Structure formats: structure tokens, C-alpha cells
Amino acid sequence: MFDYALTALLVLVLPAYQICRSLTRRNIDEPKIGRYWRSMALAGSLCMALMAEWVLLGRPMADLGLAIPVPKAGIIGIGIAVALFASLLALVRIKPPRGNASAEALLPSTPDEKRVFIALSLVIGTAWEILYRGYLLWMLIPLVGTVGAVAVAAAAYGMAHGFKGWKPFLGSLLSAVIFTTAYALTDSLWWLILIHVGLPLSVTFARPSRVPEVAKQSE
Incomplete structure (x- = not known):
């Protein structure tokens, strides 16, 4: 019963809620740190509930792509992740990233925001990979086959990012298809978790911190 409820939540409820929330712009005035904590609480609680069920039922972690x-194939993936980060670091040193409106809306700017963002990246980078890749493919492949499972899981994950315009929306769907297909091909989440956690942190710490206006005025 828990498995079907969690699947419905991940595939139907969360994507619909996030799309509606973004279209009504309910979080437009919400501070970034508040958004970070809310996202961590949601992803972390769902993942912990899943892992508790997994352990209680004695299911192997390999079924979630967490084999040790x-x-x-997963080791090759880790090598790809390391090469990706090395290339990104070299690119950032050659041409530092410029700020833009969409990045400012999502990425941290102040030191306080960056500290919380580190925890956010670790939690959601791990939790969403386990939930939307490891778990959903385990649940859906017996029902709709590998191709169908990849399509459903990727579409659900892409839509769960909300709608902030067609370009970012299609980008979310494309990246979800790539990540989900990569997991289906390698049967390992470790390297995808590494990428999911590492990429936002790499971009974040390549950007200079902004001193809050309140701090400036008090100097």
C-alpha cells in the first residue's frame, strides 16, 4: 500500500502541485533560505520514509541502484562525473559565470544562503535520485516496461520542478530523460548522485558572494 501511495505522490501529486504553485507564483516573495529548508524537508522526509520501509522489509539496496x-558501469559513470567536474572547473577559471535573473532566483547569493544551500544540495541531490530514479524505476518497470518507466519517471521529475517558462521547463524534462536513461543503462545511482550534488555546488561556489544590504548599511 505504501509503495502505491508513494508512487502516486511522486508521479501525480507532486508534479501537479509544483506546476500549480509556479503558475500562481505563490513563492515569489519567499526568502531563498525558506525555500531551501522547505525543499529539504519534503525530499528528506519522503526519502527517509522509503529507506525505513526498505530496511524493514529487507529489500536489497541494489534494487535502488545503491549496490556496494x-x-x-557505475564505476565508469563515476569516472565520467569526475571528468565533468574537472572540465567545469577549467571552464570556470577561463571564463567565470555571469549572473542572470534565473540564477539569482534559484542559487544562493549571500554567505548564509550558501551555507544552507550546501545542505540542500546534499539532501535533494541524494533523495530525488533515490526516489525518482532508483525507486520509481523499480516500481514501474514491472508494470510498464523499461521504456515506459523511464518516460513516466522522467516526465514526473521534470514537471516536479514546476513551470518557470518553456525554456527551463523543456530543459528540466530533457535533463530528467538523460539522468533516468543513464540510470536504466548503468543500474547504479552513485555517479548520478555525485553529479546531482556536485553540479549546483560547483556553479554556486564559482559565483562571488553578495553582501546583504543590511550588513552594508551597518558598516
Whole structure:
């Protein structure tokens, strides 16, 4: 019963809620730190509930893509992740990223925001990979096959990012398809978690911190 309820929540409820929330712009005035904590609470609580059920029922962690030792395909994936970060670091040193409106709306700017963002990246980068990749494919493949499971999980995850315009929306769907397909091909989440956690942190710490206006005025 828990599995079907969690699947319905991930595939139907959360994507619909996030789309509606973004269209009504309910979080437009919400401070970034508040958004970070809310996202961590949601992803973390769902993942902890899943992991508790997994342990209680004695299910193998390999079924969630968390096998130890890491399978050969997963080790290759980790190598790809390391190469990706090395390339990104070299690119940032050559051409530092410029600020833009969409990045300012999502990424941290102040030191306080960056501290919370580190925790956010660790929690959601791990939790959403386990939930939307490891768990959903485990649940959906017996029902709709691998291709159908990849399509459903990727669409649900892409829509769960909300709608902030067609370009970011299609970008979310495309990245979800790539990540979900990568998991289906390698059967390992470790390298995808590494990428999911590392990419936002790499971009964040390549950007200079902004001193809050209140702090400036008090100097």
C-alpha cells in the first residue's frame, strides 16, 4: 500500500502541485533560505520514509541502484562525473559565470544562503535520485516496461520542478530523460548522485558572494 501511495505522490501529486504553485507564483516573495529548508524537508522526509520501509522489509539496496561494491558501469559513470567536474572547473577559471535573473532566483547569493544551500544540495541531490530514479524505476518497470518507466519517471521529475517558462521547463524534462536513461543503462545511482550534488555546488561556489544590504548599511 505504501509503495502505491508513494508512487502516486511522486508521479501525480507532486508534479501537479509544483506546476500549480509556479503558475500562481505563490513563492515569489519567499526568502531563498525558506525555500531551501522547505525543499529539504519534503525530499528528506519522503526519502527517509522509503529507506525505513526498505530496511524493514529487507529489500536489497541494489534494487535502488545503491549496490556496494559499485557495478562496473557505475564505476565508469563515476569516472565520467569526475571528468565533468574537472572540465567545469577549467571552464570556470577561463571564463567565470555571469549572473542572470534565473540564477539569482534559484542559487544562493549571500554567505548564509550558501551555507544552507550546501545542505540542500546534499539532501535533494541524494533523495530525488533515490526516489525518482532508483525507486520509481523499480516500481514501474514491472508494470510498464523499461521504456515506459523511464518516460513516466522522467516526465514526473521534470514537471516536479514546476513551470518557470518553456525554456527551463523543456530543459528540466530533457535533463530528467538523460539522468533516468543513464540510470536504466548503468543500474547504479552513485555517479548520478555525485553529479546531482556536485553540479549546483560547483556553479554556486564559482559565483562571488553578495553582501546583504543590511550588513552594508551597518558598516
